[in-house]
Amino acid sequence: MAMTGVVYNRFPEIAAKFPVQLHKVVVQTVEITNELASANAPKRTTFMASNIYHVTSDGSTYGQGIPPPTDDVYLLPEGPSVSDPYTGYAACAANYSELVEGGTRFMSAQPFFYPAVEEGRSRFEAALAAMWSFL
Amino acid sequence: MSEVAQAYAWISSTMRADSALMAAAVGGVWQGLADIGVIAPYASYAQQANSDVLTMNKVRLWASMLLQIKAVGSVKNYDALVIIADRIDALFKSVRPTALPGGGGVLECYRDGSIALDDPRPVNGVQWTSLGGLYRIDLQGT
Numbered sequence: 001m002a003m004t005g006v007v008y009n010r011f012p013e014i015a016a017k018f019p020v021q022l023h024k025v026v027v028q029t030v031e032i033t034n035e036l037a038s039a040n041a042p043k044r045t046t047f048m049a050s051n052i053y054h055v056t057s058d059g060s061t062y063g064q065g066i067p068p069p070t071d072d073v074y075l076l077p078e079g080p081s082v083s084d085p086y087t088g089y090a091a092c093a094a095n096y097s098e099l100v101e102g103g104t105r106f107m108s109a110q111p112f113f114y115p116a117v118e119e120g121r122s123r124f125e126a127a128l129a130a131m132w133s134f135l
Numbered sequence: 136m137s138e139v140a141q142a143y144a145w146i147s148s149t150m151r152a153d154s155a156l157m158a159a160a161v162g163g164v165w166q167g168l169a170d171i172g173v174i175a176p177y178a179s180y181a182q183q184a185n186s187d188v189l190t191m192n193k194v195r196l197w198a199s200m201l202l203q204i205k206a207v208g209s210v211k212n213y214d215a216l217v218i219i220a221d222r223i224d225a226l227f228k229s230v231r232p233t234a235l236p237g238g239g240g241v242l243e244c245y246r247d248g249s250i251a252l253d254d255p256r257p258v259n260g261v262q263w264t265s266l267g268g269l270y271r272i273d274l275q276g277t
């Protein structure tokens with residue numbers, strides 16, 4: 001009785017898709033972190049919320065928010081560019097962002113960035129766990 | 136019981152039990168803002184971020200909290216702020232599993248980053264600043 005078998009080797013195909021999918025996970029993570037931080041941020045003029053940005057190897061969204069509404073606030077310099085497709089970051093450009101996040105002597109902390117980072121971390125792990133289905 | 140409330144109680148009692156910290160923090164230990172008129176420097180703690188660690192079936196295992204614990208005061212008393220920040224770090228930089236009085240426990244506590252933040256404007260003509268850290272506390276509630 002003859003027996004036949006078929007061997008599938010999809011490793012080259014998987015290997016080709018792997019870096020593409022990893023890059024997508026990185027981009028999606030920094031984008032969602034950026035969006036959540038902007039959504040959570042306290043808003044009076046929206047200068048701070050609209051000037052939270054993210055940087056990946058695809059580019060930067062720095063400077064796309066509204067311009068400084070008053071003379072005493074300004075944008076911090078843009079963070080370093082990223083060439084590695086597996087690296088990305090979200091950041092706050094408004095000079096007073098850290099004071100809102102951490103609080104001052106007469107103002108309670110109003111955290112908006114760290115909660116977004118926390119959620120971004122959860123989504124990063126979930127995206128990595130589901131990545132196999134895209135390979 | 137709220138894990139955040141348990142964490143606050145644990146942080147407060149741990150700091151209050153440290154004589155070196157309390158000697159330097161003459162204004163005491165405060166949750167969030169200190170009352171107006173409190174003499175500086177003082178120690179303060181507040182939640183910065185929070186996420187739950189769940190099983191696959193979405194049963195909560197523990198709460199993973201990021202809290203800011205810091206010394207607050209005028210830059211004139213910066214030496215005292217350094218003492219307070221150092222004591223905070225000694226108390227919370229590497230905590231192994233610790234049972235809490237009301238049940239549950241702290242699974243671990245470690246520093247996630249430092250805080251050094253100047254107030255934007257002087258208070259009565261004096262520059263104020265904060266010095267401390269962001270501490271990750273994994274706490275299993277009752």
